[in-house]
Every structure is written in structure tokens, then in C-alpha cells.
Amino acid sequence: xxxxxxxxxxxxxxxxxxxxxxxxxxxxxxxxxxxxxxxxxxxxxxxxxxxxxxxxxxxxxxxxxxxxxxxxxxxxxxxxxxxxxxxxxxxxxxxxxxxxxxxxxxxxxxxxxxxxxxxxxxxxxxxxxxxxxxxxxxxxxxxxxxxxxxxxxxxxxxxxxxxxxxxxxxxxxxxxxxxxxxxxxxxxxxxxxxxxxxxxxxxxxxxxxxxxxxxxxxxxxxxxxxxxxxxxxxxxxxxxxxxxxxxxxxxxxxxxxxxxxxxxxxxxxxxxxxxxxxxxxxxxxxxxxxxxxxxxxxxxxxxxxxxxxxxxxxxxxxxxxxxxxxxxxxxxxxxxxxxxxxxxxxxxxxxxxxxxxxxxxxxxxxxxxxxxxxxxxxxxxxxxxxxxxxxxxxxxxxxxxxxxxxxxxxxxxxxxxxxxxxxxxxxxxxxxxxxxxxxxxxxxxxxxxxxxxxxx
Numbered sequence: 412x413x414x415x416x417x418x419x420x421x422x423x424x425x426x427x428x429x430x431x432x433x434x435x436x437x438x439x440x441x442x443x444x445x446x447x448x449x450x451x452x453x454x455x456x457x458x459x460x461x462x463x464x465x466x467x468x469x470x471x472x473x474x475x476x477x478x479x480x481x482x483x484x485x486x487x488x489x490x491x492x493x494x495x496x497x498x499x500x501x502x503x504x505x506x507x508x509x510x511x512x513x514x515x516x517x518x519x520x521x522x523x524x525x526x527x528x529x530x531x532x533x534x535x536x537x538x539x540x541x542x543x544x545x546x547x548x549x550x551x552x553x554x555x556x557x558x559x560x561x562x563x564x565x566x567x568x569x570x571x572x573x574x575x576x577x578x579x580x581x582x583x584x585x586x587x588x589x590x591x592x593x594x595x596x597x598x599x600x601x602x603x604x605x606x607x608x609x610x611x612x613x614x615x616x617x618x619x620x621x622x623x624x625x626x627x628x629x630x631x632x633x634x635x636x637x638x639x640x641x642x643x644x645x646x647x648x649x650x651x652x653x654x655x656x657x658x659x660x661x662x663x664x665x666x667x668x669x670x671x672x673x674x675x676x677x678x679x680x681x682x683x684x685x686x687x688x689x690x691x692x693x694x695x696x697x698x699x700x701x702x703x704x705x706x707x708x709x710x711x712x713x714x715x716x717x718x719x720x721x722x723x724x725x726x727x728x729x730x731x732x733x734x735x736x737x738x739x740x741x742x743x744x745x746x747x748x749x750x751x752x753x754x755x756x757x758x759x760x761x762x763x764x765x766x767x768x769x770x771x772x773x774x775x776x777x778x779x780x781x782x783x784x785x786x787x788x789x790x791x792x793x794x795x796x797x798x799x800x801x802x803x804x805x806x807x808x809x810x811x812x813x814x815x816x817x818x819x820x821x822x823x824x825x826x827x828x829x830x831x832x833x834x835x836x837x838x839x840x841x842x843x844x845x846x847x848x849x850x851x852x853x854x855x856x857x858x859x860x861x862x863x864x865x866x867x
Contacts, residue, residue: 414534417443418527419520421508422866428503433511434866435497435520436528441484444497446518447511448482456497461486469501469511477514478507492528493535526860533860541569541846543860544802548631550864556680557630573846576616580816580843583609584836587829603823606832610820617813624800624809629714629790631802633675633684636786637709639736640719641729645747648773649719650674650687679787686713707736715789716742717782720760722770723751734764743785746770749777808845815839 417437423430435443441457448456450467459465463484469477483498490496499515501507516522524530526547533543541564548561563569583606638646654674672687688706710716718737720730737744744764746755749772757768767785771778800806819835822828 414531417520418523418531419443419512419515420523420528420866421512422498422528423503423508425505426503427505431501431503431508432866433499433501433508433515434523434528435499435515436490436492436494436523436531437520438487438495439519440495440497443515443518443520444482444499447514448480448499456482456484459484461489469499469514471510471514472517477510478502480511488535488537491537492531493537494531523865524860525865528866530860539570541573541805545569547864551631553633553675553682554630554677554680557682560627560630569846572620573843576613577840577843579609579613580836580840584833584840587833587836603826606823607820610816610823614813614816614820617809617816620800621806621809621813624806626790627800627802629681633682634714634786634790635712636683636685636715636717637706637713638685638687638717638719639706639710639733640747641721641727641733644719644721645773646687646719647672649717649745649747649771650685652773652776652779653685678783681787681790683786710736710740714741715786716740717745718742718766719745719747720755721748722746722753722755723748725754726763731763737764737766741789742766743782744768745778745782748772748774750774805846808842812839812842815842 415438417435417439419433419435422432422434437443445455445457447469448465448467449470450465454465456465461484465482465484466479467482468479471477478501481500483500485491485496485498487493487495499511501511529538529543529546532538533540538546545561545564549558549565552558552561587606638649640646650672653676674685674687676683676685686709688709716737718733720726720733744760744766746757746760746768749770757770760768769778769782769785771782773779800809815835815838819832819839822831822835
């Protein structure tokens with residue numbers, strides 16, 4: 412990627428719409444747009460003042476009109492990328508957008524890479540690395556709660572917390588460096604206890620951030636929830652009820668679902684990635700058995716299991732196998748078909764499993780609200796005063812910072828010498844710089860932005 416290039420991409424979603432947007436960014440974006448744009452008064456975009464909207468037409472290579480458009484001019488540095496930016500707002504048909512995009516390439520722009528607009532905003536100092544990552548979280552937010560958390564991070568709250576942590580450690584390093592510079596000042600127990608106390612304060616703050624890591628991942632990716640049970644206990648019916656769609660086929664024929672079906676639902680602001688699976692039973696059908704094996708693998712990795720049992724029938728061998736599969740898992744036991752004559756009681760299941768038991772009926776909706784409330788309680792209340800660590804990369808960096816601080820603390824406690832303490836604290840500072848972009852390698856930057864869509 413070269414910052415000297417002018418880049419161009421479609422910034423709106425694929426598909427027909429009333430309006431589509433092509434975005435250009437770079438030092439020659441106005442010049443490129445002028446080559447393909449014609450205003451009724453023949454005014455050029457280069458002569459237009461900042462943040463002006465101009466009506467006109469995009470012309471093809473023969474001078475024929477491709478589409479009537481509105482163009483927004485944003486001059487450096489007052490734009491998303493801090494470069495000259497031109498946004499062409501045209502009709503949202505796929506062919507129109509492709510034709511205009513091709514014209515920008517013919518006029519001198521090159522295709523933007525994934526996330527290159529936001530990458531330029533980061534490289535030009537408009538966003539730090541945590542804010543840049545929050546851009547995609549805002550775009551991909553699946554609930555209002557997830558959106559609120561992403562917007563908080565985009566506003567820079569994460570960066571503020573990381574900088575605050577860094578400043579505290581920096582002051583401690585400065586204090587220790589002063590002790591090194593003046594070796595005649597004896598380091599007594601009081602000074603050592605004070606250093607340990609300050610390190611413990613930062614370790615506690617990091618621990619709080621790490622404890623929020625799981626919630627950050629859930630808000631970003633959804634709580635991975637697997638629906639399991641033997642055939643015809645109501646797994647697909649529950650998925651359809653929760654998603655308010657006919658997403659899964661529901662019949663009285665056992666083994667209808669042979670592969671997984673994934674959907675997202677919103678439970679009191681928490682995104683839930685819910686997966687319907689093949690019914691667990693003894694089957695000689697090879698295709699069905701593959702689906703059953705996949706179900707068992709999903710149970711192993713799931714963050715929550717909804718184990719369904721038909722309360723209108725006595726427990727079978729397959730039911731007991733499912734109880735064994737969820738024994739050490741975070742699971743809720745759902746007794747389905749509550750509206751039918753009951754053959755299984757809650758008291759009977761309590762003797763078999765220590766999991767929370769919820770009788771439900773998909774037909775009447777009875778018990779569904781209780782189920783949703785229990786799912787929400789598993790995640791817990793969201794405290795927006797806290798920041799959330801949404802990615803594994805950030806979690807790993809905080810673990811490294813914590814390890815260096817712990818090593819520094821041990822060096823003090825074991826009287827190994829103040830130089831060793833300084834080395835570990837300095838290493839912690841270098842790790843923290845990676846969270847805001849001050850010490851991020853080009854490979855890591857490329858990896859982060861490769862997950863973005865092309866037009867952002």
C-alpha cells in the first residue's frame with residue numbers, strides 16, 4: 412500500500428438500492444474525479460471549497476452520461492482519512508456502481524485494499540489502533556448493546572484507559588531510574604513495599620480488563636449457543652421461534668436436520684449465535700452420522716448448550732447420552748412440549764442433572780421469557796463504565812504486560828536488584844504501546860485491516 416496513491420472503492424453494500432457511494436481518497440482524488448465529472452456550470456471540483464456538494468453527471472470515455480450524481484468534496488485534513496476525499500453519490504444499481512468505479516480507475520485511481528480507508532486514517536493519526544478496530548465493530552454490531560460498546564471504543568475510551576495505565580507504569584519506571592542514577596540512596600523495605608504496591612495496583616487494573624475479555628468477545632461475535640437433543644424434541648422449532656422465521660425444516664420425520672444451522676438472535680441486547688444441530692441418536696445413515704459427530708464437536712467448544720428433552724415421553728438411552736455430554740458444560744436443560752401430557756417432571760431431572768431446568772412450549776411460548784432471562788444472566792449485566800477487550804490480540808498483549816509486571820514484582824520481593832525491575836517494567840511499556848499503535852509492526856497492521864470490507 413502506498414499513501415501517495417489515490418484509491419477508490421464502492422462504500423455501500425452489494426445489491427440494488429436507492430443510493431450508492433463510490434469513495435476516493437488521496438492527493439489526486441479531486442483531479443481523478445474531475446476527469447469523469449461534468450457540472451452543469453462546468454465548474455471543476457478542484458475549484459470547489461471544502462465540504463461542498465455539487466450536482467452533475469459522470470461521463471463515460473466517449474463523453475456520454477453514465478449517471479447523474481451528487482459529489483461531496485472533503486479536503487485534507489478535514490476528512491475521514493485526513494486526505495482529500497471525494498464521495499460520488501449515484502443511483503444504487505450494481506451495474507451503475509461498477510461502471511463509475513471502473514471510470515475512476517481509468518482516470519488514475521487504483522482499487523482500494525480491504526480496510527485501506529481506515530488504515531490511512533490510522534497512519535495519518537486520525538485514529539489509534541483500538542479506534543480503527545472499533546470501526547468494524549460498529550459496522551458489524553448485531554444488537555444495540557454491542558453497538559453502544561463499539562461506539563464507546565470508537566470515541567477513544569479504550570485508548571484513554573490504556574494510556575492511563577501506561578502513564579502509571581511510566582512514572583514508576585522514572586522513579587526506579589532515579590534510584591539507579593543515585594545508588595548512594597539506599598533502597599529500604601519501605602521503598603520496596605511502595606514499588607510492590609504500585610505494581611499491584613496496575614496488575615489489578617489489568618485483571619479487570621482481562622475479566623471483561625469474555626464479554627467483549629460475546630458482544631463482538633455473539634455467545635456461541637448450541638441446541639442439542641435427540642431427533643424430534645423440538646430443536647428446529649425452538650430455533651424458528653427464537654429467530655421468528657422458518658429457518659429450519661420442521662417435520663415429524665426423525666433426522667431431518669443433518670447439518671448445523673446458524674442464526675443470530677438478540678436477547679436483551681446480547682447477541683446470541685444460536686446453532687441448531689443434528690439430533691443425537693444411533694444411526695446407520697452415513698450423512699446423518701457425520702452431522703451427529705459434528706454436533707458432539709460443537710458441544711465441546713460451545714459457550715452455552717441448550718439441551719432439549721421431550722417431556723411428553725419417558726427418557727431414552729439417547730437422552731442419558733446427552734446428559735453425559737453436557738455434564739461439564741455451561742448448559743441449560745429445557746423440557747420441551749410443556750403443552751402436552753407430561754411423562755417427565757422437573758423433580759425427576761433434578762436427580763439426574765445439576766443444571767438449571769426450564770419447562771417450555773414452543774407452541775404456546777410458555778417458558779421462553781424465562782429461558783431468555785437465564786441466557787442473559789449467564790452473560791451478566793453490561794457495565795458501560797468499563798471498557799471491553801474484543802480481540803484475542805489485545806487479550807494476548809495484556810497477558811504479556813501482566814507477566815512483565817509480575818516478574819518485576821518478584822524481582823523486588825526477592826531483592827534481585829533494581830535494574831531487573833526496570834527491565835521488566837520497560838518491557839511492559841513496550842507491550843502497552845502496541846494497544847494504541849505506538850509500537851505496532853507493519854505485519855500486525857496489515858493483519859488487522861485485512862478483516863475490513865473493501866470500502867471502509
